[in-house]
Amino acid sequence: xxxxxxxxxxxxxxxxxxxxxxxxxxxxxxxxxxxxxxxxxxxxxxxxxxxxxxxxxxxxxxxxxxxxxxxxxxxxxxxxxxxxxxxx
Numbered sequence: 001x002x003x004x005x006x007x008x009x010x011x012x013x014x015x016x017x018x019x020x021x022x023x024x025x026x027x028x029x030x031x032x033x034x035x036x037x038x039x040x041x042x043x044x045x046x047x048x049x050x051x052x053x054x055x056x057x058x059x060x061x062x063x064x065x066x067x068x069x070x071x072x073x074x075x076x077x078x079x080x081x082x083x084x085x086x087x088x
Contacts, residue, residue, distance in 0.1 A: 047054045053063035061069050075083075 045054050053067060055061065056063060056069055056071075058071050063069055
C-alpha cells in the first residue's frame with residue numbers, strides 16, 4: 001500500500017502568491033506549482049526498496065551487483081594543457 005504524502009502549507013503574503021501562481025483568465029493555474037511541489041518532495045534517487053543501492057548515475061550499472069563500482073574523476077580542465085607537454 002502506498003504511503004500518504006503529508007503536505008504543510010505556510011502563510012504567504014499577497015505579493016508572494018502573485019509571483020507563485022499564474023492567472024489563466026479568471027482561474028488560477030496551479031498545475032506548474034503542484035508539479036514543482038511534488039518534485040521537491042521526491043527523494044534524490046528513487047530505488048525499488050529501502051536497502052537497494054540503486055544504479056550508477058553515469059553508466060547505469062547495478063550498484064547492488066557491484067558495490068565497489070566507481071569511475072575515475074574527470075581531469076580538471078585548468079590543467080589540460082600540461083598533458084600536451086613532451087619530455088625528451
